[in-house]
Amino acid sequence: MHRFALSRAGDAAMAIAAHARDPALAFIAGGTDLLGLMKDRAALPERLLDINGLPDMARIEAVPDGGLRIGALARMSDVAADVEVRRRFPVIAEALLFAASGQLRNMASIGGNILQRTRCPYFRDGDDLPCNKRRAGSGCAALRGLNRNHAIFGWSEACVATHASDVAVAFAALDAHVIVRGRSGERSIPFGDFHRLPGDTPQRDTALERGELIVAVEVPAQEAGRASHYLKVRDRQSYEFALVSAAAALATDGRRIRSARLALGGVAHKPWRLTAAETALRGASLDDVEALKSAIATSFADARPLAGNGFKVELARRVSLRALQSAGARA
């Protein structure tokens, strides 16, 4: 790794002020993504500010109304093991458990997890291949290169990368909010607005501004929580990023869907919410497979596969269906 300075933050206000005035400063929590990026020279901060000692940011709180507040410094393993998380929102626990390994889940924070950068090999490659996310204006090697793992929705000529977080897909489906603190106080970013599509500026992954710190993720109370499921399909059974994944949550009257929430991972630069399908699924019977399939299909009209990933379109439809059915089995 390159040389850098390291200091420890004692309070959030000072950490935020330091981050705001210093473009070469990065926060470090679990470090599982940042240190990898630094080893691959895809991130070269001159100063790291260790935020692990910030008070009150690792708590997992079951809000009395049925929601959750997950501190940004809570570790993936603690959130996945939390009894209330498992009871209220199995989809969150499952998404976390299907990610990374036991060791990494003990290290990685929730705030860092949703900020992790793409696994696109051209972005991560130490030889500085064309990548607009890594070096603006250098081109996208994946657009006509090896793009089997890349996006089928929402990509641009500038970037076809996908977002690799699993739990972000669950948060998107559940309409979570990212609570962010800056110099002038807190703001609450709806999860769907947190990650960006690449457009012409793929170097920016999220709506976070310099001088902002994620303090928590809040999951609102909702009728579709317990009947939820995360399904992940990958090249090997465990310890691998998704080819395609789906988070589904349902509220039902008997076998009839009252409301459905459905989001996909591994298909876009951000968790991809299937809003058209959700509308079409209202009133459908969980036992009517053809109706479920055609409702899901409404969200695939704008799918644009690349040369190497045409299989993801059919795979994503099937993963969506099975995630819905598995969530339905818990209703």
Added chain:
Amino acid sequence: MRSRTRPIPKADVSAPLSVRLTVNGRPRTIAVEPRTTLLDALRDMLALSGTKKGCDRGECGACTVHIDGRRVLSCMTLAAMQEGRRITTIEGLEDGGRLHPVQAAFVEHDGFQCGFCTSGQIMSGVAMIEEAKAGWPSAATADVARSLTLADLSNAEIRERMSGNLCRCACYPNIVEAIAEAATGRR
């Protein structure tokens, strides 16, 4: 309110930082550059070479150690961030010359071939059994809402929970047997 944020050094940004930590029960003080990983500090400064450097990217698990009893990857951890932590490596598992039950089970079940991944496998296995005792679910758990006990630690559960440790000699069947016996007495 007085800030506890340490000033950012101007002159030599990578000057060694002094870190106090406990390694295998012994208090140690080391001076490390900020960029030194815990893995490199253990191997190169404390001469604890039982912890192995495989991929150095958090992909293989060979560098697994325990921090405050939890399994982590020492290659993705900065040594300078471990002030006050309790580190256990493979060298610290034995008790007065007696092997830890997981170590003994690896010998009994021939849970290795070249041995390069073995210390990481064992460190991971020891902590994984504690996680299961604490009732943690895994991706192999059908219903995550249900509480779990050691009796639920099937071979499928063990394989899933150990998936962060790769063995290129593919000794997986024997590794699973060794851990199953150490955890549950199942042979």
